Amino acid sequence: MARKKVAVLVAGSWGTALSRVLADNGHRVLLWTRNPAQAEEINTLRSNGKFLPGAEIPEGITATTSIAEAVENADAVLFVSPSAAMRDVARQAAGSIPEGALVMHATKGFESGSLKRMSTVLSEELGRAEEKLVVLSGPSHAEEVIQRHPTTIVVAAQELACAEAAQDLFMNSSYFRVYTNPDFVGVETAGAIKNIIALGAGLSDGLGYGDNAKAALITRGLAEIARLGEAMGANVLTFAGLAGVGDLIVTCTSRHSRNWRAGSLLAQGNPLNEVLEQMGMVVEGVRTTKSAYELARRYGVEMPITNQLYAVLFEGRSPEQAVEALMGRVRTHEIEEVAWEARRGRTLN
Numbered sequence: 001m002a003r004k005k006v007a008v009l010v011a012g013s014w015g016t017a018l019s020r021v022l023a024d025n026g027h028r029v030l031l032w033t034r035n036p037a038q039a040e041e042i043n044t045l046r047s048n049g050k051f052l053p054g055a056e057i058p059e060g061i062t063a064t065t066s067i068a069e070a071v072e073n074a075d076a077v078l079f080v081s082p083s084a085a086m087r088d089v090a091r092q093a094a095g096s097i098p099e100g101a102l103v104m105h106a107t108k109g110f111e112s113g114s115l116k117r118m119s120t121v122l123s124e125e126l127g128r129a130e131e132k133l134v135v136l137s138g139p140s141h142a143e144e145v146i147q148r149h150p151t152t153i154v155v156a157a158q159e160l161a162c163a164e165a166a167q168d169l170f171m172n173s174s175y176f177r178v179y180t181n182p183d184f185v186g187v188e189t190a191g192a193i194k195n196i197i198a199l200g201a202g203l204s205d206g207l208g209y210g211d212n213a214k215a216a217l218i219t220r221g222l223a224e225i226a227r228l229g230e231a232m233g234a235n236v237l238t239f240a241g242l243a244g245v246g247d248l249i250v251t252c253t254s255r256h257s258r259n260w261r262a263g264s265l266l267a268q269g270n271p272l273n274e275v276l277e278q279m280g281m282v283v284e285g286v287r288t289t290k291s292a293y294e295l296a297r298r299y300g301v302e303m304p305i306t307n308q309l310y311a312v313l314f315e316g317r318s319p320e321q322a323v324e325a326l327m328g329r330v331r332t333h334e335i336e337e338v339a340w341e342a343r344r345g346r347t348l349n
């Protein structure tokens, strides 16, 4: 594949790891950071010690503090800021992105207050149709990608050509395999909402519960993620894929997971503000719990785990009370569509 110029905004853990994949694929990467000391460290020491300690940054990556320089003449632009900074970063880049550049994002979250998906925020700020945007998601921790450990992700776009252009940029046969999916809304919502369940898994482990509890959180979490996603227009099958169950597994079980770690610190009795300070990296699940709690009300969807997480994070409920409330819920069917009422009148074969 021809060598492309790709701008990556910003130089956190995930932006840096994805830059390595692009550089390994022969592309020229301009990695933007607002922090001059970090740019200097990347360009001279070839390291990004705060976010990926011990990792070597390849020569194909150049850091810059000028967002205009990063995106100027770029063939593709990847946004990978925390969700809280997306609108601000997009606004800064908007005037300099070439008309024909492929625009992608790999951020997992919603905009607080407006509850908009990240692609909607990008579309508004960049003046581009959502149909032309690409979202990257799936089970992928930066700490493993930077070490070139085998990883699979999914790229979603409403137009196949856009998804395949992103697939071409990132896919390599040694450690990074990329699938395409036309269900843009499903991939984007699955990736955002899984962080709530990761917080819950961390809380569960922090309380000393075992694998049964975690498996329950993953599966029942998936059920409520899919319910909200479907109400927002997603294809329910997407939740059985990399962005759904795949990401839930990795985020609820990996020692690299920030959301899991934050949940386990909360279970030890640490206040939320101290946990976030101690983490030093973005913990998207906290904001996303609030957004999903509000989205569930907007779409009339039942999300019991999200509701309990919301009460623990923002209303002072103890994790033990939250577990009691979840276990004490009124009895119900596992899947409405296969419940007895729905089968009445059908012949079994």
Ligand SMILES: NC(=O)C1=CN([C@@H]2O[C@H](COP(=O)(O)OP(=O)(O)OC[C@H]3O[C@@H](n4cnc5c(N)ncnc54)[C@H](O)[C@@H]3O)[C@@H](O)[C@H]2O)C=CC1
Residues within 6 Å of the ligand: 010, 011, 012, 013, 014, 015, 034, 051, 080, 081, 082, 083, 085, 088, 089, 106, 107, 108, 109, 140, 141, 142, 143, 280, 281, 282, 284
């Ligand atoms: N770390 C990972 O393994 C993965 C992260 N993600 C997603 O990628 C997004 C970014 O996460 P990470 O890279 O892990 O975060 P991080 O905490 O490692 O880095 C965030 C970076 O954003 C910068 N930043 C924050 N606000 C800014 C602003 N207003 N303007 C410019 N720069 C700003 C920070 O200085 C920092 O360099 C999140 O939505 C996360 O869910 C997705 C998949 C994997």
Ligand SMILES: O=C(CO)COP(=O)(O)O
Residues within 6 Å of the ligand: 108, 138, 139, 140, 141, 195, 198, 247, 250, 251, 252, 256, 257, 258, 259, 260
């Ligand atoms: O989205 C991620 C991995 O796919 C990263 O989020 P966590 O660090 O919370 O697991």
